[in-house]
Amino acid sequence: LSYCWGTVPSKLRLLYETYEQLKDGVELKMFPNSHQQAFALARSLGIRYLFIDAICIMQDNINDYSIELARFGRYIRLADVVFAATGKTAQEPLVQTEEFSESGGITGVTIQAHLEADEAHSFGLGLRVAIPTAVETLEKEVTVRGWRIQETLLAERLVIFGQEQTYWMCTRMLKSEGSSISLPVKETSLASLLGSYHHPNHLEAAGGLGIARSLSLRSLQKRWNSVVETMSRSHFTVKGDILPALMNVVKAYQELGESGWFSKGYRFGIWLGDLAQGLLWIHDPNMKATSMAKTPTVRVFNEYKEAAPSWSWVSNAAPV
Template sequence: MLDPSSSGDPYIALSYRWGPSPRLLLLSSSMDEFLLGKPIEDLPRTFQDLAVIARKFCIQYIWIDALCILQDSKEDWHIQALTMRQVYSHAAFTVAASASTDEDGGLFRRRDPSSVFPSIVRLPSCTSPITNTFRIFERDYWDRNILAGPLHKRGWVFQERHLSPRVLYFTATQIFWECFEEAKCESFPKEIPFHFSDKNLSTLWDFAEAKGVLPRNHSDNESVMPMAVYSVWRDLAKQYSHCSLTKASDKFPAFAGIAKLFQEITGDVYVAGLWQSRFLEGLDWRVTEPVSKASSEYRAPSWSWASVDGPFRPLLPGAIFEHLVELMTVTVQPDGLDPTGCIGYLTLRGSLFRARLKSELQDGYWEVEVHPGGQLGAGSKPFEVQIQFWLDYQGIDIHYGKILYFLPLNSTLKEVQFEMVAEVVFLVLNPLGKGDHLQLTCSRIGHFIITQRRTLKHFGFQEQEDGLMVLSLGQEYSTVLIK
């Protein structure tokens, strides 16, 4: 299909939730029928309502994914999925069917207009004869009306909202408006109180303006993504992880438009959900409430947050911080036509510890026998420690006698109750096949954190003058290949 942004004519894009059995789709067999024309009254209710809005704004074209992408062609789907960045960013505005669970739910609702406005309470003043007027509304007004609706839990909608310069939301009670700078609604036509839109990408635009570029492809791979820009990316990825997808394989494609936006502006290289210039920072993502994998099919390397389902927390380095691994190589190759979804291999150099699980305690704690240097032998004196594991997903088999490997990832100082506390993050690695501790092939299955200095000293850490815990000199290092 043609890229709608290439014609220069204004168009409206639709953001809506598909039903379980869509009754009208563009298929190879129905292409000729669509080209001959189809009465608007034969379309699903939401599509019909969108035509009413287009007429109201005197806009001739609309973009609806079910009617603009061949739904029985994987090749066309992959090609069109890569254009979502252009489709939504170049639309005059996007209409969001926020209150509908499927394409027949429609946009318009019957309602009592007076019920839309905030309640007004008038109370006498204690100090003057003037009566004070107060408006009562919920502080999370936006979340209750928009984000809590059925549409915005859908993974594909996330980038549709954030890429669109303007969004018109049709909720169950009123119309909302959002652009990159403001958010308004019928109840609050000037601005919604106490609401700061996470759609505000001013940090990204400011960076583009400072570089003197507009969003476009360019090469500047040697520069490091500014921490302020990386922080925006981190927040978006974190929010996206709370969304659901019908197909687990859509994890990369449904976020590809946002990735392309950052890639075009920063010139950085996108690597399976991480960025080349901030790769080591990107490895520090944590799952605290693991869920089962939606599919057993390979989707992403285990070191990428895209390999897990459910919410995760990507962490930012603190003011006093040190990486404890060295990036040797990272290799990714596209999975099919989509360059954002890939098979990847990562090689790190770091201090590796071999561990044998002994007894399970409670709340995720295990008694663990740890061997410094990652090997079992007379030259290494093992020690026992209690560790609370945070696994990346449910269903991981850990049991008595199982051998795992621990890889210190980073060390930082954090203020906890007005006291600086040293924190070291370890990756939990599951060995794949037989391997030498000096050259191990494994997959990531979780993480854990140690803050007790005494325990860290068992692992070969020592305290610096600033309080940061770092690995002692002379520590043995290994090469770790993570799939």
């Protein structure tokens, strides 16, 4: 479950003091609304296990936190599906479209129209109020939180529960409730790009992307630049979490093999095999500075004790 904790964390978290309570079992009503609905959805899909960070990671044990963080990317990539909530707190319901549907759904009209060159034949033309696309929903409601970026990038299958409709994204297509058309994900899905690099012939035979290895490298490089831009615009509650939040995306690139620009090392958000381009980052003059937390880091990750140098975009507190 990918969700936003909110400014006030849920009382039901995995801590030393709550460990025995959680192990003995907890009434469903004790969980936040988004968790309750996620449980119900998982059960309806026949999924036995649901990973929720607040109750699956010991929140007051830095050793457990660091170990689980390193495994997090694997959890996401091997998950049957990732549920992405768009609520601002865990207490907001996961599925928020019921009230919208009861109020009449998407406002629209159907009119009769005809082509100027063929006035004898008319057809119905449906017009409706514009609603957010899946990409817009992700950008405005999900990836604004830095830790959630990896949860959407690495997922093989992602269900986004938007305010107006629900979206489905996998490595092959993107669908939404408001349209019967399936859209190709092409170069927008990191999971599909990683798959096309590993198995280009398989994907081509299956009617998928079929991106050639050289083209895959360029696409992955372009996608990385997009990840950097998105990460620099996102919010972190704890100062210094930006590199740990990026760690599992970096690992996904490193697992591609010993060839390509990603095989020559990585430091502070920049690939050494792509150093010339990686150092060309600049402030985005059209974006305001991110609301990076000003409090000192409270979670110490051994890999990231050293502060990012000034040549890295990570040291910058504004969008790039």
